[in-house]
Amino acid sequence: MWAADTLTSKGRTHLIWKRIKENKFLYLLFALPFLYYIVFKYGAMAWLLLAFKDFSARKGLWGSEWVGFEHFVNFFSTPDFFRLLRNTVLLSLYNLIFSFPVPVFLALMINEVQQKPFKKAVQSITYLPHFFSTVIICGMLVNFLTSDGLINQIIVTFGGQPVNFLTDPRWFRTIYIASGIWQSAGWGSIMYLAALTGVDPQLYESAVIDGATKVQQTWYISLPSITPIISIQLLLSIGSMLTVGYEKIILLYNGSTYETADIISTYVYRRGLLGADYGYGTAVSLFQSVISLVLIVVSNKIAAKVGETSLW
Template identity: 45%
Template sequence: MAKQKQQKNHLGKVNLGKHLKKEWMLYSFLIIPVLYYIIFKYIPMFGNVIAFRKYSGGPNIFGQKWVGFRYFKQFLKDPSFWNAFRNTLTLSITYLIFRFPITLTFALLLNEIRNLKWKKFVQTVSYLPHFISMVIIAGMIKEVVSLTGPINTMIESLGGEKISFIQEASWFPPIYIISGIWQGLGWGTILYLAAMTGINMELYEAAKVDGANRFKQAIHVTIPGIMPTIVTLLILDIGGIMGSNFEKIILLYLPSTYETADVISTLVYRMGISGGNFSYATAVGLFEGVVGLILVVTANLVSRKVTEASLW
């Protein structure tokens, strides 16, 4: 038995070596993304040691005074942290609740379009906002909801009073969620549409024979066929709940909207980059990363038991 296992391992290594030698040009495309993650994702993780040291700047992050969990205790007692933590969960979960089913529904509707020219036109129009710079997106949002924008113009024409949407804390979540759905709706359908192309067309033919209409075909054939993709994307979205859209929020929020707009990433930016409290900001960022990891692992375990589909 031991000899057989050794022979299998040897054959596996030989086959893998031959495959890598044969497809080296294909695997060479992995060099850049692998280097990207090593340089910009894994190496910076050593900087998390700052959260346990009294860091005041400079390249020697390991030579600073060790203070243990001092900054973790500090931010856990900070009301501004808990406000940012609550806002992060509120914005991310609400956005996920609305965006996920809307994106899936839009993908199903796109898949039902039989006119290829019209389908390409709809896809192009829906994809376009994703490629617009976030700075331009934020500028467009501010113009639309400004006192002289189209929304307030319509409100005034109907006899109402103008609303300063961008300066009122209560209006920030709707602005963030609606604009996010508009910006990512088309782009979010790409993986769904790609998964739909792999569904066996004979299943649709069988459903037609059984008398299923388009709606029933989507429910009983299309959705089960792309369920692994749905589950995978849902797990990734749950894991990203703690990571709100930093660029968009920091371009839109104001001190008057901190109550509902300030999230963990903007708090880290203000405390670390703007305020110079690097250790405190690193501790908050590390806490955010750990919570995100727990969410991903938990969602993956639940998905594996419930749907038998998971990331690993």
């Protein structure tokens, strides 16, 4: 590969070969990881051709008939398309609005705690749910949200009517977002906390001399000092708008909540993999991956710019 890239002059090629030979052991070490990437990652990308083919297992990837953009046209013309896009984007959007700010506030609050042991305890406790598997989180949700579960017991105690949380499509997004906050807010605060410990203590000292209250110190010193990180994180989350965590949805959704719960990835799983409609499923999946790539590249570019300017 490197030789083909740089066949400009014989001398140069010779030099490169010499360099490679000198470091042959580095290439030896790299051989297995390289093979891994070729087989599992780029091998999988070759299978994306299925999106343009009428796949038959007998003919294989290369032998199957080309159908051009038929699968894409079919996908865009189903009523599912808008529902899936809407659900995917809405879940991401709610995530940005409701989940994104929580770790920031949590970090600001933890940062204000003077008592070291309490601070450590709060950190340890809030980080913990991050390590639970999706199945555990969903197992807890199902246990708590069933008709006679904890939440409905509380509702009934206060004189309300039990709610069918798990089968009512109106509740799905709330459950998804709230459980996400419960699981990830603490862990998400680590980065902000680290940035806060780097703030110059003299800023706070002079603010105290000027008579600033704690609230004012938080608002005018702490928050601005982590704004660069916040904006980079925000841009990166916007970049991953279409990659909503589908594992939790596959565990939680059911026929009665598809209306709000079904997203592009779950549709790929159901139609493409379970329904063995591989060509169509790959097309839907490719659509998502391409848009995601564009979003991520653009937001990364902007984030790099923001990061650079904020450094000065």
